[in-house]
Amino acid sequence: MSALRSVIFRDLLLAARRSSDVLTVVLFFVIVVSLFPLGIGPEPQLLRTVAPGVLWVAALLASMLALNRVFAADHADGTLEQMMLGATPLGMVVAAKVFAHWLVSGLPLVLISPVLALQFDLPQELLGVLVLSLALGTPVLSLIGAIGAALTLGLRGAGALLSLLVLPLYVPVLIIGAGAAESAASGLGGHAQLFLLGAMLIFAGAFAPWAAAVALRISIE
Amino acid sequence: MEKSPDIPSLEAVDLQCARGERTLFKGLGFRLRGGELLRIGGPNGSGKTSLLRIACGLLEPTGGTVLWGGENVRKLKEEFWVRLLYIGHANALKDDLTASENLAVACALGGIVADERRIGGALDRLGLAGCENLPARVLSQGQRRRVALSRLVIGEDTPLWVLDEPFTALDAAAVEVVQDLIGGQVSRGGAVMYTTHYEASIRAAVSLRIDLEEI
Numbered sequence: 001m002s003a004l005r006s007v008i009f010r011d012l013l014l015a016a017r018r019s020s021d022v023l024t025v026v027l028f029f030v031i032v033v034s035l036f037p038l039g040i041g042p043e044p045q046l047l048r049t050v051a052p053g054v055l056w057v058a059a060l061l062a063s064m065l066a067l068n069r070v071f072a073a074d075h076a077d078g079t080l081e082q083m084m085l086g087a088t089p090l091g092m093v094v095a096a097k098v099f100a101h102w103l104v105s106g107l108p109l110v111l112i113s114p115v116l117a118l119q120f121d122l123p124q125e126l127l128g129v130l131v132l133s134l135a136l137g138t139p140v141l142s143l144i145g146a147i148g149a150a151l152t153l154g155l156r157g158a159g160a161l162l163s164l165l166v167l168p169l170y171v172p173v174l175i176i177g178a179g180a181a182e183s184a185a186s187g188l189g190g191h192a193q194l195f196l197l198g199a200m201l202i203f204a205g206a207f208a209p210w211a212a213a214v215a216l217r218i219s220i221e
Numbered sequence: 222m223e224k225s226p227d228i229p230s231l232e233a234v235d236l237q238c239a240r241g242e243r244t245l246f247k248g249l250g251f252r253l254r255g256g257e258l259l260r261i262g263g264p265n266g267s268g269k270t271s272l273l274r275i276a277c278g279l280l281e282p283t284g285g286t287v288l289w290g291g292e293n294v295r296k297l298k299e300e301f302w303v304r305l306l307y308i309g310h311a312n313a314l315k316d317d318l319t320a321s322e323n324l325a326v327a328c329a330l331g332g333i334v335a336d337e338r339r340i341g342g343a344l345d346r347l348g349l350a351g352c353e354n355l356p357a358r359v360l361s362q363g364q365r366r367r368v369a370l371s372r373l374v375i376g377e378d379t380p381l382w383v384l385d386e387p388f389t390a391l392d393a394a395a396v397e398v399v400q401d402l403i404g405g406q407v408s409r410g411g412a413v414m415y416t417t418h419y420e421a422s423i424r425a426a427v428s429l430r431i432d433l434e435e436i
Contacts, residue, residue, distance in 0.1 A: 006329035013318065085331075086330040
């Protein structure tokens, strides 16, 4: 357990000392989301309709932007080998790393999204559903992305390959995530989608770290 | 010298390693017991690092097996790794962390909880007193190697050490310290397997040597 705590603490400390990386992701999210109302024009009904989709797509792209950083640095300096030869199973170390990664690249997006949603004149009762869907969905994106990042570790052109690998897996999360706020807006309530996202999170949380661990062992040989 | 019976032996059986098209070695076998020192020699590219990585279970051999106490290391996994201390040619240091933070993380990963005093003591032993709170970024190549090697001080109870070129970039004083540490480990009944180009003089009751040749 102390190993996991120290991995999470270390990754947060590294993120704090290199805060520009974190800011890039958040800034990207803010810029993309803010450009839409400017581009679409001040039509409140239209903005309200596209808001959940825009926020979700921006969050998905921002999370992809940060993906190849999950393991790359540890691979380059040899820390990854030490993690593989550690006393803690690699899958748990990967889970700790993904959690730390989400704290610095996913959680800020969730927290800032209600403010950005104001630009779209989103009704207050939908804000809660949207934030909740992002809070459940962005960790799923990080977990799935970790598998892709592990598979493409150390390859040339890893960035493009990584996007191709994870995008098909991201699409269901996007559809269900953005669907939550949309169906809440139409009066159906977003519960079904939120439960589905929750189920996805549990499933990905249980399996993705182990899949990523296996992929890492293959990548490092 | 007394051999402690509770340390299983590391045994390589008929190892073969191919990287790409090239066969680096085949039919290689050895047995390393507690209290023994094994030095791997050979020219660049002869497969020394690959052999160490195979012995650790990082790399799957093309043929043959590595056994720890009679069981395959790739099956034992954490059970084996908790008793192994591996220092590769990469130092596994983070530029943005200080020397002591780096060492603390490395120990935690290895399953050793080390308090601040122990970490300070270990860095001190390697001649890094005063550098504990400097970020690794500003340390010289030799000092970075010393930080990585200070794990040896804390990992005294780990029965098997596998060290890849431990003496690179070190000055004479640090080489002396590392040789003492390795000698101490062997006399405590631990086993050490290492590669080097440097003619080290380490006191050990049983000193084995394998020289890999280019095939």
